Amino acid sequence: MLRGRAYDQVDMTAAKHQVSRGEDSRRSRAARAGIRDVAAEAGVSITTVSDALNGKGRLPDTTRSHVRSVADRLGYRPSAAARTLRTGKSGLIGLTVTTYGEEPFTFTEFAYFAEMARAATSAALARGYALAILPATSQHDVWSNVALDGTVVIDPADHDPVVAELVRQGIPVVSDGRPGGDVPVAGWVDNDHEAAVVGLLDHLAGSGARRIGLLAGAGTDTYTRLSTEAYLGWCARVGQQPVYETYPAHDPCAGAVAADRLLARPDRPDAVYGLYDPNGTDLLAAARRYGLRVPEDLLLVCCSESGVYASTEPPVTTLSLQPGRIGSAVIQLLIDTIEDRAAASAARPAAVGGRSGGGSRRAGAGHLAGHHGTAHPGPGVRPMVQRVMPTELIVRASSQPRVRATTVNQQRTPPAADR
Amino acid sequence: MLRGRAYDQVDMTAAKHQVSRGEDSRRSRAARAGIRDVAAEAGVSITTVSDALNGKGRLPDTTRSHVRSVADRLGYRPSAAARTLRTGKSGLIGLTVTTYGEEPFTFTEFAYFAEMARAATSAALARGYALAILPATSQHDVWSNVALDGTVVIDPADHDPVVAELVRQGIPVVSDGRPGGDVPVAGWVDNDHEAAVVGLLDHLAGSGARRIGLLAGAGTDTYTRLSTEAYLGWCARVGQQPVYETYPAHDPCAGAVAADRLLARPDRPDAVYGLYDPNGTDLLAAARRYGLRVPEDLLLVCCSESGVYASTEPPVTTLSLQPGRIGSAVIQLLIDTIEDRAAASAARPAAVGGRSGGGSRRAGAGHLAGHHGTAHPGPGVRPMVQRVMPTELIVRASSQPRVRATTVNQQRTPPAADR
DNA sequence: TTGGGGAGCCAATACGTTTCTGCATGATTG
DNA sequence: CAATCATGCAGAAACGTATTGGCTCCCCAA
Incomplete structure (x- = not known):
C-alpha cells in the first residue's frame, strides 16, 4: 500500500530530477552511478537513499531493502571524497617513516619497520581505517594533498x-618511540629500552661474560640514545670499563667495518651486544675472520626481528622489540x-550550556591495554x-654458558622463548 | 596604483563576504582557515585566491605574492577532500598486498615486498602521489571509503x-606479476622468470653440478608456477631427472622441514635452488646437519633480497628479482x-563534435620508458x-666451482654482480 | 468532528574547492 | 573617434554526499 503509492510517484520524481539536472543526463553513459541515480531509479529522494544505506532515519524495512537492491543493481559506491568532505572523516591514517639518508627513506632496512x-x-583495517605511507621530509605538497x-x-x-x-592543523599525532624535544604529540608507545638492555647484559654476565662490548649507532634517535645510556649505566654499576664502537646507522657497509674494529681492539670484549639488525651476521663474520669461536670465545646478542638468526651457525640470541605489538x-x-x-567536538555545543547530553560513546573503555600511563577523565583534552x-x-646458542663441547652433528635448537 | 585601488575595495568585499556567510563567522574561533578566510583577509575573491595559489588565471605577480603571503600568514591549507571532490583526482594510489593465510596478510615475510x-x-612520492596499503581481501568497506x-x-x-x-569502477589497475586468468588489468610488470631460472641452472651446471634440486612452494602464484615450469623444462632439455620438494609458502617452519627432506632423499641433489628468501639459511642448516660441505658437497643458490647472505658461512649466491626496480x-x-x-577524458567532449579545440594537454609524451611491450597510439584505449x-x-662462494681448498682465514668476497 | 502525534518521506543547505563565464577598465589600433 | 583587445578580477555553478528541519498523510483518542 504505502509501497504502491510511493513508487507510483517514481516517474514524476525521476522526471523532476532529470530535468533539474539538465539534458546532459545522456552523458551518464559511462559515468559512475551517484546517489541521485539510485534515488531516481528507486523512486525515492536522495535523503531516503542515504538513510537507507547508512541505517539512519525512520524507514520501514521494505524501503530499506528496496533501495539497497537498486543500489546493488546499479553498482553504486558512495564517493569517498564527498563523504569525507561532508563528514570530516576520511578513514585514512598516515604512517610516517623517517628518512635516514636523503631520498630513499629506508623503510625496511631492518625488519623492524616492515613488521x-x-x-x-x-x-587499522580491523577498525575500518586504511594506512597511507608518507615521508617525514617536509614535502608538505604531498601531506596536504591527502586528507x-x-x-x-x-x-x-x-x-x-x-x-x-x-x-597545528589539529590532526592527532602519536609516535612510535618517545618523542624527543617538546614534540607535541598526543601520545606515544615505546619499549622499555632501559629494562631490556639491563636484562640482556645481566643475561650475558650470567653466562660468564667479563667484558661486554657494544656495537651502536652514531644517530641521535631515542632508541640508540636510551640503549647506549642504559649500557653505560650498567657498566658504571658493575664497575666495567665501557667498550663500544659506533657507526652511522644508515650505511650497511659501515656496520661490518665497525664490527671488525670492535673485535680488533686491544681491550677486546668477550661478549658483544649489537644494537641493529644486521649486526649479528656482521659480528659472526668478524669473529670467523679473527678465529674466535662463538660462544666459546665470544658471546653474542643482537637486537633483531629477523628469523635468520634461528639457523645461523651458531644460532644467535636476539632481543625482539616486538614491533608487531608496538x-x-x-x-x-x-x-x-x-x-x-x-x-568531544560533537558534544561541544551542548557542553558549553548544560549537561553533556547522551555522550555514551565508547571512550577507550576496556582495551586490552596493559598499564596506561594515564587514564583520561573524559572526552576533551x-x-x-x-x-x-x-x-x-x-x-x-650464541649466548649460552661455555660448557658442552660441540659435536659435528649438533641438535637442532628450537627457538626457546625466555623472560 | 592598481594595488591601491584593488585593496581599497577590501573592506567592501570583505564585508559582503562576511554578510553572505551570516553572523556565524564568529565560530571561526578554532576552525581551520578556508579559502574564504584568505579571500576576505586579502581583499580579493575566492577565485583570485584559487588562481593565485594554483598558478592559473591572469594575475599580476603583485596580486599573486600578496595572496600567497596572506595564505601563509593564516596557515591556510586547502582541504584535500574538497579538492578531490572537485577535480576527481585524489593523489592516492592503492597498494594491494596479498593475504597469504587469513587475517595478518604477510607483507614482509620476505624482504621482497618490503623493498x-x-x-x-x-x-609515487616523486610524482606527487602517496601510497595507501590495502588488503586484497574483499572487504570493500575499506576499499570504497578511500578515494x-x-x-x-x-x-x-x-x-x-x-x-x-x-x-568496474573505472579505476586503473596494474599488477606486479603477470595476472592469472583473465584479470582485466591495464598493464603489468614482471621479471623474466624463465630466463632467470635457466640462467641460474646453467650457472650451477657450469660449476659442476650433475643433479640440481629445487625447493619450491605449493602455492599457485605466478612466480612459483613459472619458476617451477622453467626448472622442469630445463631438466627435460638437459636430460636430468627433476628432484624437488614443495611446501606451503606461508609457513616458515615448513621451509626448514622441506629443506631437510630434500637433502635426506636417496637421490640427493648435489646442488639446490631455493625459490624463497629463507631457503638459503634453511638449506645451510640442513647441510650442516648432514655433514655436507658447501660448496664442496653441495652447491647452493637461493632467491633472496636479503643482505645476510653476503656474510653467512659460506656466503650464498642469490638471485635478486630487483624488487626496487619492479x-x-x-x-x-x-x-x-x-x-x-x-x-583522454578531458579531450573527449570535443572529440564527438567538431575540432578538438585547444587540446594541448600533455599526453604521455616523452617518458623515460625503456622497452614497452606496446607503444600506445594516443590518449584513449x-x-x-x-x-x-x-x-x-x-x-x-656457495655456487663457485670446487677448486681451491678453504683456508681458515679466507678472503672477504665482495658481492660480484653477474649477468 | 477535531486535534495530537507518529510514521514515512523529502527539499534545501552546507562541506570547501575549482573552473567556466563574463564584466569592467584602460590600451591599442583602423 | 570608434572598434577591438588584453588585462585583472568576481559571480556562480558544479562536485556528491550527510543532515536538519520540516511536510504530509493517517490513526486514534477526546
Missing part, C-alpha cells in the same frame, strides 16, 4: 617540523584519540598518553 | 574479485595510465602494457 607496518596496517584523520610518526626527530605542522598498540592509541576527539611495551629475549 | 613497497612509495586514483596489485589471484570491482616501474606505469586516461624486467644473479 611494525604490517601489524599497524592490520590493526588524514591522524598520523603515526615513527621515531620523530627533536622539534620535528612535520609533526608541528600536523598538530604497531598494533600505536594504532589503537591513535584511533582512540581520533574518535574521542570527534566525540587528554593528557599525553604514554604506553610502555615489554621486549622479549630469545635465547639461542 | 618493493619502499621503492614504490618513493617513486583512489589507481591501484597496484601484487601477484593477483586468478579472477580476483577486488580487481574486477576496481576495474616497484618503481609498476608505479610509473600506473601513473602514466592514470594521467593518460585523465587527459591503451592495450595492456606489459613490461619485463631483468633479474640479477649475485654469485658468491
